[in-house]
Amino acid sequence: MKFGAHMPTGGGIWRALERGIGIGCEVVQLFVKNNRQWFGQPYSPDDLARYANQAAAGKLHTIFGHAGYLINLGAPASPNRDRSVQALIQEIQLATELGLPFLVLHPGAHLGAGEASGLQQIVAGLDDVFRATRASPVRIALENTAGQGTCLGHDIAHLAAIYQRVQHPGRLGLCLDTAHFFEAGHNLRTPRGWQAAIGQVESQIGLREILAFHLNDSKTDLGSRVDRHAGIGQGKIGRPAFRHIVNDSRFATVPGCLETPKSEDLHEDVENLAILRALVFRRGNSTKPLMET
Numbered sequence: 001m002k003f004g005a006h007m008p009t010g011g012g013i014w015r016a017l018e019r020g021i022g023i024g025c026e027v028v029q030l031f032v033k034n035n036r037q038w039f040g041q042p043y044s045p046d047d048l049a050r051y052a053n054q055a056a057a058g059k060l061h062t063i064f065g066h067a068g069y070l071i072n073l074g075a076p077a078s079p080n081r082d083r084s085v086q087a088l089i090q091e092i093q094l095a096t097e098l099g100l101p102f103l104v105l106h107p108g109a110h111l112g113a114g115e116a117s118g119l120q121q122i123v124a125g126l127d128d129v130f131r132a133t134r135a136s137p138v139r140i141a142l143e144n145t146a147g148q149g150t151c152l153g154h155d156i157a158h159l160a161a162i163y164q165r166v167q168h169p170g171r172l173g174l175c176l177d178t179a180h181f182f183e184a185g186h187n188l189r190t191p192r193g194w195q196a197a198i199g200q201v202e203s204q205i206g207l208r209e210i211l212a213f214h215l216n217d218s219k220t221d222l223g224s225r226v227d228r229h230a231g232i233g234q235g236k237i238g239r240p241a242f243r244h245i246v247n248d249s250r251f252a253t254v255p256g257c258l259e260t261p262k263s264e265d266l267h268e269d270v271e272n273l274a275i276l277r278a279l280v281f282r283r284g285n286s287t288k289p290l291m292e293t
């Protein structure tokens with residue numbers, strides 16, 4: 001995997017890249033606008049020029065976005081559901097300006113209307129969004145979720161259903177979050193549990209669709225359905241699990257991005273990146289070969 005972390009954009013969108021490069025990220029995830037507001041300001045030419053300079057430095061393998069947290073395509077018809085569609089359209093436009101290949105999106109929550117209704121709304125919402133951004137190459141990477149409340153996406157079958165029903169599945173991709181997998185009931189602590197989780201994705205959707213991983217430990221227990229991220233080795237998944245995760249040779253060039261708690265100086269990200277890299281088997285760093293199945 002190519003390691004990196006979610007980087008704050010305080011001070012300008014380009015600062016996320018500067019920060020990521022500064023702490024040795026190979027990949028950076030960022031919010032294309034304030035993630036707690038519906039709509040963002042357009043970037044200034046100066047912002048875009050500085051961003052392009054940082055991106056052109058060539059030190060980053062992949063830069064991608066995460067959609068804002070207010071967006072819920074799964075909600076029943078309502079002003080907020082309409083706003084969600086419009087906000088995602090704007091985020092894709094902003095991501096296009098930045099040249100991002102994809103935006104990670106939580107599929108959505110049905111808010112009590114039921115899974116079938118929620119999935120239908122998500123599919124219809126994505127169809128609207130893809131229609132309005134037809135010329136954009138930016139894909140939406142659906143993220144698996146912990147299954148908190150009425151959130152959909154904790155069952156891979158939800159993601160597969162969205163793939164099967166949208167008009168343009170080529171605009172979709174996947175982002176798989178290790179904490180969410182675990183909280184949804186997949187025991188990633190064992191190689192067998194990891195294989196089983198990935199096996200579901202492979203059989204129902206396809207491994208080629210995996211555009212990124214979120215590498216997070218979980219503060220909550222297996223199957224808790226409660227989403228709380230922890231530093232690598234500081235949660236219930238535990239450091240040894242990340243050995244079989246980061247050494248899975250099928251994902252050698254796929255981004256693996258931390259979304260773990262951090263302070264302003266980012267020293268936790270530095271530590272977590274070092275932990276992940278130390279787990280990678282390479283000559284002189286290997287105690288036993290990677291178990292293949």
Ligand SMILES: [Zn+2]
Binds near residue numbers: 066106143
């Ligand atoms: Zn997410």
Ligand SMILES: [Zn+2]
Binds near residue numbers: 214
């Ligand atoms: Zn995540």
